[in-house]
Amino acid sequence: MSDGTIFLEFILFPGLLFTALAGLLTSWVDRKVTAMVQMRVGPPLLQPLYDIRKLFIKETCVPEGGAIGLFLVAPLIGFAGVTLASMILWRTLLDVEATFVGDLIVLIYLLMMPALGVVLGSFASRNPLASLGGSREVKLMIAYELPLVLAVLVPVIQANSIRLGDLVAAPLPAGTVSGVLALLVGITCMQAKLTIVPFDMPEAETELSGGAMIEYSGPPLAMFKLTRAMMLFTLPVFLLALFFGGAVVGPGWLPKLIGLLVWFVLVALTIVIRNTTPRVRTDQAVRFFWGPVSGVAMIAVVLAWMGW
Amino acid sequence: MGYTINALTKSLNVFHLAGSACNNCDIEILDALTPKYDLERFGITLVGSIRHADVLLMSGVFNRKSAIRVKEVLAQAAKPYLVIAIGGCPATGLMFRDSYNCDGPPSEYIPIDAFIPGCPPKPEAMISGVVKVIEGLRSGALAPACLQEHELVPLEAGAVVSEAAT
Numbered sequence: 001m002s003d004g005t006i007f008l009e010f011i012l013f014p015g016l017l018f019t020a021l022a023g024l025l026t027s028w029v030d031r032k033v034t035a036m037v038q039m040r041v042g043p044p045l046l047q048p049l050y051d052i053r054k055l056f057i058k059e060t061c062v063p064e065g066g067a068i069g070l071f072l073v074a075p076l077i078g079f080a081g082v083t084l085a086s087m088i089l090w091r092t093l094l095d096v097e098a099t100f101v102g103d104l105i106v107l108i109y110l111l112m113m114p115a116l117g118v119v120l121g122s123f124a125s126r127n128p129l130a131s132l133g134g135s136r137e138v139k140l141m142i143a144y145e146l147p148l149v150l151a152v153l154v155p156v157i158q159a160n161s162i163r164l165g166d167l168v169a170a171p172l173p174a175g176t177v178s179g180v181l182a183l184l185v186g187i188t189c190m191q192a193k194l195t196i197v198p199f200d201m202p203e204a205e206t207e208l209s210g211g212a213m214i215e216y217s218g219p220p221l222a223m224f225k226l227t228r229a230m231m232l233f234t235l236p237v238f239l240l241a242l243f244f245g246g247a248v249v250g251p252g253w254l255p256k257l258i259g260l261l262v263w264f265v266l267v268a269l270t271i272v273i274r275n276t277t278p279r280v281r282t283d284q285a286v287r288f289f290w291g292p293v294s295g296v297a298m299i300a301v302v303l304a305w306m307g308w
Numbered sequence: 309m310g311y312t313i314n315a316l317t318k319s320l321n322v323f324h325l326a327g328s329a330c331n332n333c334d335i336e337i338l339d340a341l342t343p344k345y346d347l348e349r350f351g352i353t354l355v356g357s358i359r360h361a362d363v364l365l366m367s368g369v370f371n372r373k374s375a376i377r378v379k380e381v382l383a384q385a386a387k388p389y390l391v392i393a394i395g396g397c398p399a400t401g402l403m404f405r406d407s408y409n410c411d412g413p414p415s416e417y418i419p420i421d422a423f424i425p426g427c428p429p430k431p432e433a434m435i436s437g438v439v440k441v442i443e444g445l446r447s448g449a450l451a452p453a454c455l456q457e458h459e460l461v462p463l464e465a466g467a468v469v470s471e472a473a474t
Contacts, residue, residue, distance in 0.1 A: 031348070040346040047351050050318040054362070057315045059386040061359055209356030217359040217386035 014090030016083050023229035024048040029264075030232060030271050037275045048229060055222035063215045066126040074121030075216070075223035081113025082227055086234045092164045093241055096249060099165030107164065108152065111238065114227050115141050115193070118202065121224070122212035133211025137202040139282050140192055143289035144199075148189040150297035154182035155242045157304040168245040178303035183243045185297045187266065190235045191273060192285065194228070198277040199285055236266035316362060316388060316452075317442045319351040323361030323385075327378055327414075329368030332428040333395040337365055340431035347435070358382075363390045363438075367428075369397040371409040375417065382418055388452045390421045390441065394434065399423045419453035 009015055027048045035042025062068055085107055091098040115137055122134030156162055158179070159170035173179035192199040203211040213224055240248060240263050248259030280288070322341075326334045341347055341354055355361055358381050370378060382391070396402045398414050405413075414420065424437035444450035 035346070035348065038343045040343045041349050042346075043348050043351060047319065047348075050315070050351055054315045054319040057312050058362075058388070061384065061386050205356045210360060213360075214357045215359055221360060 015087040019086040019230050023233040026233040027229040033271045052222050058218040060218040063125050067124040070124035074117045075220045078114030078117030078227040079223050081110045082230045085110035096165045096169045099163045103164045104162050118212045125215035127215045129208045130214045133202045133208050143286040144189045144192040147185050147293045147297040151182040151185040154178050154300050154304045171246040174243040177308045178300040181300035186239045197274045198280045236263050313445050320362045321355045322363045323358050324365045327368035327370040327374035333367035336428040340434045358385050367394045369404045370414045393423045396425050396427045421453045
């Protein structure tokens, strides 16, 4: 493959443009389902796009005394990370051969970058509320990364490979006991990775009034919002590729339909959890992830080792 | 200007600032944002930080101390923004207009786009007011007040703040 095609793939499909549009659509689904839960009508289809467009015409305010360079670069770090992650994921889903050794590990690191971007941006903005939000985000990352990696380990053990292509082509991990347990752990970690309720302490509208992003306005804020929307699209696809691999790749329309259905169920589950739970404290979240969630993840790994 | 106004009015993020108000207007503002009226249909959502806001809803009489705060908050907002004064207090001062600690109506020291009078105004009145502002902006009859030149009175109450700080 030539460099030009790779560049086009990064910009158009399945990279930047595709992921951004799909992410905005997903965030519309999120808002619409939330509205339905609250018995409202909800925003129009293009509302997420209007929100982003509006932010691009706004002024960029820079906080006095902040680390300006880092403040402006931080939103781009997460944006680049999630774009690359989505591109690697979709290339593998579309063509199982388009994979390289260890791309799963690259993917896990890339999916961590949006959270890192939020942390860097919040500390660079020199706002006490933002730095509180940033430190909460760091604690949350420490909490959920361990069970997430353990959950990812289950399909890896079952397929005996760390190449994403082999995992996607493997027979259904979600059909085994260990796979189901790991999927549950994965869904819980996804909730925290997206920093949505019950794990939205970094943003906490009511107490930190925007938290980590409090000082952002205009285009940098648009980048953060876009990154969040893209994560809401990409993370369910990540779980889909890991746990439903065998069912969703293949010729014909049926696997694609199953894939879309499973993706929608994962997104809807996230949104329903978000709308029916209150926010937990940071210490409760850390105890939850290092206690029960990691325990279940370890049991899943042992079961996978035993061939269940 | 047309593109800017269109982009702005399709997604208004509202920030709510109570300047020594009696809380009636604040309760009615929150009522207007409940599922019954469902303002998210028009892209109107409540945000927690003035940096994210496009509309500043202000209520209350704005006495010497809160007048300085509202100027500070507005200086932190990202342009273009709209300022909508809710209730009779910011418009006329009502019964507080001759009070010893009121330095005159806020329209003298901050750019205000619209007044929605009432004590308190009903949520329907607020929605109607916001719709009129949006229509005025789109038809070109209005322009965001923050982008225009104003002869605003500089506040002389700085001394009160420094006294309070020491």
